[in-house]
Amino acid sequence: MIGFIYELREAGVPVSVQYILEFFHALERGLAPDLDRLFLLARLIFVKREEHYDAFEQAFASFFFGANPARRALAWEDLISGKPFREWLEREIESGRLPPDAVSEFGMEGLLSRFFETLLAQEGEHHGGSTWVGTRGRSPFGHGGMSGGGIRVHGQGLHGTARKVIADRRFVNYSGKSALAAENLRQALASLKSLRPTGPETELDVDETVSRTARNGGEIELVFRRELRNRLKLIVLLDNGGYSMTPYVPLVRTVFAKIAGTLRDLRTFYFHNCVYGAVYLDPPRTRPLNWKVLANESRNTRLVIIGDANMAPAELMASYGSLDVGAVERKPGREWLKELRGMFPASVWLNPIPEERWRYESATIGQIGRIFHMEDLTLAGIKRAVEHLNAEGRTVDGR
Amino acid sequence: MRFEGSDHYHLNAELHEIVNIAIAMEKPLLLTGEAGTGKTRLAFEIARSLGLQMEEARCKSTFKGEELCYVYDTVLRLNDSRFGSGTTGRDVDNIWDYLRFGPIGRAFLAEDRRVLLLDEIDKTDSDAQDNLLDVLEDGSFIIREINHRVAARIKPIIVITSNAKRELSDPFLRRCFCHAIPFPPPEEMALIVRLHFPRIPEHFLQACLTSFYRLREQGFEKPPATAELLDWIGSMEAGGRQAPGAGKDVAHIGTLLKRSQDLLKFKGAWKPPRY
Numbered sequence: 001m002i003g004f005i006y007e008l009r010e011a012g013v014p015v016s017v018q019y020i021l022e023f024f025h026a027l028e029r030g031l032a033p034d035l036d037r038l039f040l041l042a043r044l045i046f047v048k049r050e051e052h053y054d055a056f057e058q059a060f061a062s063f064f065f066g067a068n069p070a071r072r073a074l075a076w077e078d079l080i081s082g083k084p085f086r087e088w089l090e091r092e093i094e095s096g097r098l099p100p101d102a103v104s105e106f107g108m109e110g111l112l113s114r115f116f117e118t119l120l121a122q123e124g125e126h127h128g129g130s131t132w133v134g135t136r137g138r139s140p141f142g143h144g145g146m147s148g149g150g151i152r153v154h155g156q157g158l159h160g161t162a163r164k165v166i167a168d169r170r171f172v173n174y175s176g177k178s179a180l181a182a183e184n185l186r187q188a189l190a191s192l193k194s195l196r197p198t199g200p201e202t203e204l205d206v207d208e209t210v211s212r213t214a215r216n217g218g219e220i221e222l223v224f225r226r227e228l229r230n231r232l233k234l235i236v237l238l239d240n241g242g243y244s245m246t247p248y249v250p251l252v253r254t255v256f257a258k259i260a261g262t263l264r265d266l267r268t269f270y271f272h273n274c275v276y277g278a279v280y281l282d283p284p285r286t287r288p289l290n291w292k293v294l295a296n297e298s299r300n301t302r303l304v305i306i307g308d309a310n311m312a313p314a315e316l317m318a319s320y321g322s323l324d325v326g327a328v329e330r331k332p333g334r335e336w337l338k339e340l341r342g343m344f345p346a347s348v349w350l351n352p353i354p355e356e357r358w359r360y361e362s363a364t365i366g367q368i369g370r371i372f373h374m375e376d377l378t379l380a381g382i383k384r385a386v387e388h389l390n391a392e393g394r395t396v397d398g399r
Numbered sequence: 400m401r402f403e404g405s406d407h408y409h410l411n412a413e414l415h416e417i418v419n420i421a422i423a424m425e426k427p428l429l430l431t432g433e434a435g436t437g438k439t440r441l442a443f444e445i446a447r448s449l450g451l452q453m454e455e456a457r458c459k460s461t462f463k464g465e466e467l468c469y470v471y472d473t474v475l476r477l478n479d480s481r482f483g484s485g486t487t488g489r490d491v492d493n494i495w496d497y498l499r500f501g502p503i504g505r506a507f508l509a510e511d512r513r514v515l516l517l518d519e520i521d522k523t524d525s526d527a528q529d530n531l532l533d534v535l536e537d538g539s540f541i542i543r544e545i546n547h548r549v550a551a552r553i554k555p556i557i558v559i560t561s562n563a564k565r566e567l568s569d570p571f572l573r574r575c576f577c578h579a580i581p582f583p584p585p586e587e588m589a590l591i592v593r594l595h596f597p598r599i600p601e602h603f604l605q606a607c608l609t610s611f612y613r614l615r616e617q618g619f620e621k622p623p624a625t626a627e628l629l630d631w632i633g634s635m636e637a638g639g640r641q642a643p644g645a646g647k648d649v650a651h652i653g654t655l656l657k658r659s660q661d662l663l664k665f666k667g668a669w670k671p672p673r674y
Binding site: 018025029031036040041047048050053206213218219220229 | 417420423426525526572575578579
């Protein structure tokens with residue numbers, strides 16, 4: 001069983017000691033008399049989020065049904081784009097066993113089934129058939145055997161859920177493997193706080209009430225105040241223009257999706273390279289939002305700018321620096337950014353370029369870094385950015 | 400104590416096992432899934448089939464978590480201390496006379512085992528969820544005013560539902576058994592409908608299910624779910640319709656699609672706004 005737990009960890013399902021204890025406790029109480037119930041029990045204990053369903057099912061299949069973890073990539077797309085399939089296809093065509101025009105004739109399914117046939121035949125020759133198809137039971141296709149620490153795999157299962165579910169792979173799309181682990185990011189963002197008195201005055205201020213009542217000579221005077229609640233308002237400015245941002249699109253998308261999923265009061269505006277007197281409501285940047293409107297919101301709103309701060313120095317420093325041909329704005333971008341910084345007392349600039357490359361990438365990064373507190377889009381960077389926002393925000397919220 | 404479904408609620412084998420594991424392990428069961436998949440109903444069915452009393456808390460976004468456990472009525476106590484408690488039997492020196500217990504408090508203090516439902520927990524702030532961690536962890540909460548820990552006499556069966564509009568915090572999830580209820584496939588849906596309408600003719604049921612699943616695939620903002628399907632069939636039965644109709648001619652479409660935009664889209668009059 002310990003092996004299974006390590007398999008889970010390897011598959012990317014977070015496992016805590018508490019879960020393991022719970023798991024053994026449950027086993028001791030006989031809650032998993034057959035494999036189907038073991039599957040459900042283990043899933044209840046170890047899987048807390050839908051995005052881990054897939055990894056869990058793969059790990060379970062691998063450990064208890066003996067599927068080789070190396071062949072875990074069962075999604076057709078992965079398989080077809082994978083190296084073994086490509087190589088097999090080339091070999092088949094070269095050796096003439098598969099005429100080129102037959103490839104289109106077979107269709108994807110036909111090709112795949114041929115691929116598997118070859119693969120299985122090979123396995124048979126080389127390994128004595130114990131991994132894929134065998135009768136000794138350590139395989140998803142075999143039958144009549146013992147596997148996985150003396151638990152009956154085959155025969156009539158009580159409900160047939162485990163294998164059915166695994167075969168279905170209902171949650172196949174959830175396993176999110178990105179550079180930034182989703183749950184860490186979520187935790188980092190969750191600590192973004194803005195405690196502020198909100199709503200009507202409904203909370204009884206006991207101390208004040210007692211003291212006023214005492215001063216009144218015992219005549220009760222009730223004093224109410226407004227509750228302190230986390231009412232974070234956040235504006236995200238996204239640099240969505242130009243080629244310089246293109247390599248970072250997936251990264252920015254992950255981070256942005258997490259921010260949007262965690263926060264309730266969030267608005268997003270767009271800009272290109274630098275801000276000149278307006279930001280835009282829509283991604284193609286056709287509907288500008290007036291600067292004054294932005295300024296009105298700004299006191300108790302946190303500002304996060306996501307952009308690479310990489311532009312021609314003139315865009316930042318010169319008058320009429322905007323890349324837009326029709327722009328009539330005389331003030332250089334740097335002044336606008338300074339003004340923006342002044343408007344939002346709690347603000348941070350997130351740069352998708354890793355910090356160690358800032359110095360080489362562009363001179364404008366350093367320039368902007370002097371105006372805005374800048375962090376890169378790594379987990380550590382985001383954590384520091386959140387801390388920075390909280391620290392700056394606390395002075396604002398005090399009022 | 401085993402839960403065995405009931406005659407009004409179709410329980411699939413998987414969910415059945417899960418409920419029983421959660422009861423045996425005394426862990427809160429967090430159910431997520433689309434609206435109308437019977438999350439809330441399940442709690443009621445557990446209570447009914449085991450013959451237990453329910454304590455239910457419908458969560459609101461303003462909840463802080465504590466009021467689900469107890470409320471300390473300071474104003475009443477101040478009032479009594481000034482004007483006397485009269486014939487109410489309250490004793491101003493005794494704080495317990497001024498504590499009122501919420502659903503969690505009642506479930507913990509009860510002499511019998513109860514089913515505690517925390518409905519739509521995702522509506523609350525993450526702070527409120529954090530305040531409930533002790534409740535989930537070891538079945539206790541603290542009355543802050545007197546630093547008194549109330550521990551559950553008999554741990555209630557806790558069922559929590561979430562529409563997963565917003566994500567729940569990790570510590571909260573860690574203390575629960577989590578299960579995402581998938582939308583029932585047609586075969587299972589047929590069983591569910593039969594439980595509610597035992598006399599429905601087979602061909603009528605099949606026609607309804609076909610239209611229903613076709614509608615679900617059309618990407619409406621609020622796709623019709625089980626509850627809508629049952630309403631729809633009920634309305635057709637009441638209206639004496641022989642066939643559900645197909646294409647643009649679905650009867651009583653208002654019971655299936657609730658949003659006006661979805662309705663317009665269904666009728667083909669709605670075009671997506673252009674940018």
